[in-house]
Amino acid sequence: MSRQAIGLIAGSNQFPILFAKAARAKGLRVVAVAHLGETVPELAAEVDEITWIHLGQLGKLLKAFRKAGVTRAVMCGGVTKTRIFSDVRPDLRALFLLRHLRHMADDGILRTVAQYMADQGVTIMASHELLPELLADGALHSRRGPSVDELDDARVGWTVAEQLGRLDIGQCVVVRGKAVVAVEAIEGTDACIARGGKLAGEKAVVVKRCKPTQDLRFDLPSVGRRTVEVMAESGCSCLVVESGKTLVFDREPMLSLADEKGICVMAWTEGDDKK
Missing domain, CATH: 3.40.50.20 (Rossmann fold)
Known part of the structure; x- marks a missing residue:
């Protein structure tokens, strides 16, 4: 057969x-x-x-x-x-x-x-x-948790990323001091992170989440070891992705590098930004 x-x-x-x-x-x-x-x-x-x-x-x-x-x-x-x-x-x-x-x-x-x-x-x-094992879940987290400032920036980024996605522009934003310093458009996530890190100077928070009207058959947000590499090179200190709707490649190497560089990684679900 x-x-x-x-x-x-x-x-x-x-x-x-x-x-x-x-x-x-x-x-x-x-x-x-x-x-x-x-x-x-x-x-x-x-x-x-x-x-x-x-x-x-x-x-x-x-x-x-x-x-x-x-x-x-x-x-x-x-x-x-x-x-x-x-x-x-x-x-x-x-x-x-x-x-x-x-x-x-x-x-x-x-x-x-x-x-x-x-x-x-x-x-x-x-x-x-x-x-399904490639999807981000609650097990996706680094050893270091977020600081108070990083949590504040993550909450801002979470809301802005939702609105950015609602307009079908991009999936990633970079925030520092509650100010949006970069949003993703046609250049892609890595370029957005690099630009945002350069503008923020250091300790910027990167948020990447699914568009509210996302068709789950294609174009799901994705991150991996390379994402953390770009963050480290750009001085970004925290990454937040959406649980259940983000593809994670090289999960273990990605988290290992995040721990080595002192970068916080978290997977949020809807409502976590209100905690």
């Missing part, structure tokens, strides 16, 4: 590889469509089939899935958002969808693509369903 196929629309970093390994361990045949210049080449060794495309080649993506008999797929990993200004090669299918978008916000694009694919017979699923 042939194994059931699962489609993998792969972006950058390690999430596509982690998903592929988990899916194959569960007996699924992984059919990947990877993005040139974004997806790591190592993914090819972890999947059953792989097709490489340029960003925007929606027709080629669908053709690969249809040929492999894929009816379910996931989106794993992001893409460098600034590439939309210089390195997108939309085919006719993608151009048709783009003309119907009101603006180029993340959720709007992804929901439009997901609905189009569903209309073509490929249902987009939530990628973390196969990897």
Whole structure:
């Protein structure tokens, strides 16, 4: 009996590889469509089939899935958002969808693509369903707890990040002395943290949380060891993420580095900012 196929629309970093390994361990045949210049080449060794495309080649993506008999797929990993200004090669299918978008916000694009694919017979699923262990939970915490000032800044950041997400702009804010010093837009989390740390000088608090209207099938907030590295380089002292709605990569190395650098890490749920 042939194994059931699962489609993998792969972006950058390690999430596509982690998903592929988990899916194959569960007996699924992984059919990947990877993005040139974004997806790591190592993914090819972890999947059953792989097709490489340029960003925007929606027709080629669908053709690969249809040929492999894929009816379910996931989106794993992001893409460098600034590439939309210089390195997108939309085919006719993608151009048709783009003309119907009101603006180029993340959720709007992804929901439009997901609905189009569903209309073509490929249902987009939530990628973390196969990897629930990657979600932040109450066990995600460093040895050092927050100071009084860090708690105050975290509460401000938690509220601001919610409003930022409500506008579908970004997921991360940096706060120092109850003042917002940086918000994430198209540049991404690492660049936002670096800019915020430079402006704040030291001891800034980084808050990253899910958008209130987030479609959990894609673009969940994510952090990892690299996040803590950037915070340490930028002088940021505390990281707050949303429990149950944030992907955490390299959990143990991330917390180990946080402890080494004296950085506080916490996972909050709704209401923790009121405590």
